[in-house]
Amino acid sequence: MGKLTIGVFSSLVGGTTLDFSVRLAKAAKDKGHDVYFWTSGNATMLSKTGQRAFKDYSYLAKICEELAGQGVEFVACEACAEARGYHKEDTFSVFKRHSMDWYLAKCCQSDKILHIGGE
């Protein structure tokens, strides 16, 4: 089994890119791979606490919780989050916050990287 780092730099909660990224993380984990999940820019919205589930609306927080329980590491760019007013106390419990050094280190340690830029 391998190590996959997914870096998501775009998309807000409700956007298709974050949906894609989390579903890919789940599929990779289900196949037994180690998965590291980095969010930067607007994608740090996924690290915001208090997300609510609505019918027919994307609710990734639950999947993130399940994946974190299986060992997937979720990390938000601290500066990107702070810049958007998402402070430490606003951070969803499964997320850690680090500088981009963390992402660089995981990229170097991983077998494969999928860097999703944009915007």
Next chain:
Amino acid sequence: MKLGVILSEAVRTEETYDRLQAEKLSVVLAGNGIYHAVSKNNGKASDVLNKNADFYVLTEDLESRGFTASDLVDSKIKPIGFDGLVDLIMDQHDKFMWL
């Protein structure tokens, strides 16, 4: 190099795709990129499909937009799920990129 690319936009705003060359190239149509697999313009399929590559379309994104495999405009496009995409990324290509 074995290179994979995920094309996620229906309307392309980049020229990177046109310049891509690889020993083996695979193109995965995902998100709104699936429209390249199901749409024709004036009877002509998307130029994206002209590339010398293996083509895949993400079934979940195809079906969430109301299409099925029977709507694909070219038989060379293979439907895959996320598990298939993971195999393409982890086992069958050296690098994968997102456009």
